[in-house]
Amino acid sequence: MNQILDAILAPESTREDFAALPLPDSYRAVTVHKDEADMFDGLPTKEKDPRKSLHVEEVPVPELGPGEALVAVMASSVNYNSVWTSIFEPMSTFGFLERYGKLSPLTKRHDLPYHVIGSDLAGVVLRTGPGVNSWKPGDEVVAHCLSVELESADGHNDTMLDPEQRIWGFETNFGGLAEIALVKSNQLMPKPDHLSWEEAAAPGLVNSTAYRQLVSRNGAGMKQGDNVLIWGASGGLGSYATQFALAGGANPICVVSSDQKAEICRKMGAEAIIDRNAEGYKFWKDEHSQDPREWKRFGKRIRELTGGEDVDIVFEHPGRETFGASVYVTRKGGTIVTCASTSGYTHEYDNRYLWMSLKRIVGSHFANYREAWEANRLIAKGKIHPTLSKTYSLEETGQAAYDVHRNLHQGKVGVLALAPEEGMGVRDAEMRAKHIDAINRFRNV
Template identity: 80%
Template sequence: MKDIRDAILSGDRSEGTYAGLTIPDTYRAVTVHKDEVGMFEGMATKEKDPRKSLHLDDVPVPELAPGEALIAVMASAINYNTVWTSIFEPVSTFGFLERYGRTSEFAKRHDLPYHVVGSDLAGVVLRTGPGVTKWKPGQEVVAHCLSVELEDAEGHNDTMLDPQQRIWGFETNFGGLAELAIVKSNQLMPKPGHLTWEEAASPGLVNSTAYRQLISKNGAAMKLGDRVLIWGASGGLGSYATQMALSGGATPICVVSSPEKAQICRDMGAELIIDRSAEGYRFWNDENTAQDPREWQRLGKKIRELTGGHDVDIVFEHPGRETFGASVYVARKGGTIVTCASTSGYMHEYDNRYLWMNLKRIISSHFANYREAWEANELVNRGLIHPTLSKTYSMDEVGQAALDVHRNAHQGKVGVLTLAPEAGLGVTKAEMRASLLPQIDRFRNA
């Protein structure tokens, strides 16, 4: 592995150099173990500690299948699906791996007693499997996390509708929180040259997810002038939605949970901000068995105070159970609630009168198709959207990094160095970087 790292750090990107490197038999990877699935049984979600379930192991290098690429991973990032995997909620990911393993001879490799996690990476191509023509050893890449088989007609117009659609590193094995990773070659995209390894690794999942959810015709199809309520606007997902709203001529109304997070939104250029901690909203009563519509009304009144009397055209939803009733209520008549996750709970409840009588729409959105992921990466590559990296951990600190995300004790995205020996490496477009540095460092300086 040292030879691989040294070749990357040398700056040499010639195909011959990387094709000639020896691939080791094993590599270091962050894993969860199948025999520990029951370790948190009986505990409340918030009490489950990823530091106990995430391990740093030496694991065998799998054989490459046709259409795949082996990547030397310089950096990765923590997403909420890593948290879900680590606490075995809502279900153990080993069920995903078992089902995938039954589909083909090559898929059998994924059904193992350990799961290498992680759905982001930035690194260098080391090897490609049979049939790969676009990518060569030595190329710098990032990866999106959509894994599909492309054998079913249902997915040919929108790859997210493929019956065999999976999220790499969550519903498949050999993810990005490791020194090496295996991806399908159609997951690869060019690494933005003005970013470091850890910066480049951080946008992939959340940037693509926000793009489909907010911008794409498959999501809310945001347009110039729209007013957009963004929950968790300084977080891993919301921070990209906020940037997209601002860049696309919309007006974000940013919901955050502290003055510090409010300031980050102001630094991004947002002006309309709701600090939940200051407002003290309690959408559910103490028993968590019924919602309080008066709190929905209070949120709606606050939004209209900020917007000059207007309700929002779009609600960018991802907290789920805690906020969904309020989200349905505050959208304007004919407005859209677009949801991609349920970090506070999956069983959503809302008053259907406010949906049906006011002709509102609920749209589901999940990650992004190939084209959407590529377009989202191009926004980063062109310097129109910026990474929101706030802190970088080493591989042996991944448990703590995941705990920070689990407890919402982070800003933006949390990165992880894998093969990179230190932060700040990997920039090839220094002049472009210098012109964008205030935006790139915005979350680090928070």
């Protein structure tokens, strides 16, 4: 691994140098263990501690197959799917690996007693398998997390509809929270030159997810002038949704849970902000009953911020806790677009406010190849910026996942893999200088 890192850090290294590097037999990776999948049984979700289930250990370098690439990972980041994996909710990811392993002799590699997790990376291509033409050893890349087989016609109009669609590092093995990752070559995209390794690794999953959910015609199809309610507007997903709304001429109404998070939204350029804790919104009377009076109070507050208008789009991801309110406050003919359910998967709402007002609920999951590429292009152009707030070492990934699990973070948290320190990997200092305030907006908050 030292030879690989030396080659990456040496400015004179060529593609031929990278192609000639020997691969190690093993590498350090963040894993969960199959024989520990029941370690949190009986505990409430919030008491499940990723620091106890995530391991940093040496694992063998996987076999490289056709259409694949091995990437030296300089940095990665923690997503909510990393938290789900670490607490074995809503189910153990080893079920995903077992099913994938039955698909072919090649995918059998993924069915192991350990799972290398992580769905983001920024790094350097080390090897490519047969049939890979667009990428060469030495290329600096980021990776999106869509893994598909594309043997069915269903996936060729929208790759997210492929029957064998999976999220790399969550439903497959050999993810990005490691020194080396195995990806399909069509997951690779150019690393933005003006960003450091950890900054470039942060947007991938959440930026692409927010793009499809809010901007794409496969999601809400946001247009100029739309009022967009964004839950968790300073968080991993919401911080990108807020930027897309502002960049696209929409009006974000940012829902946050503290004045500190409200200030972050103001720094992004948002003006309409609701601090749900300060204003005391409680959408559930108890575990079984929602409070429609709170929906109405919430809707009134939104109209105060929009000049009397209801929202055209609700950017939903908390799920159970907020979904009833989301359906209620959406304007007639509007759209509630949902991904994830971080507060619970069982959503409840009053259907009268949906059907009689011709509203739509749209399910959105990650992004197809084109959407991921377009979202990354906006990062590379400096139109959308990373929301990295803090960076951990690979050994501290358990603590990073714990912080995300307990909502102790802002934006995204990064993880250094091979990169020995923060701030490395910048290739375009002039462009970086133009955007440095936006790049650092979430830092040290």
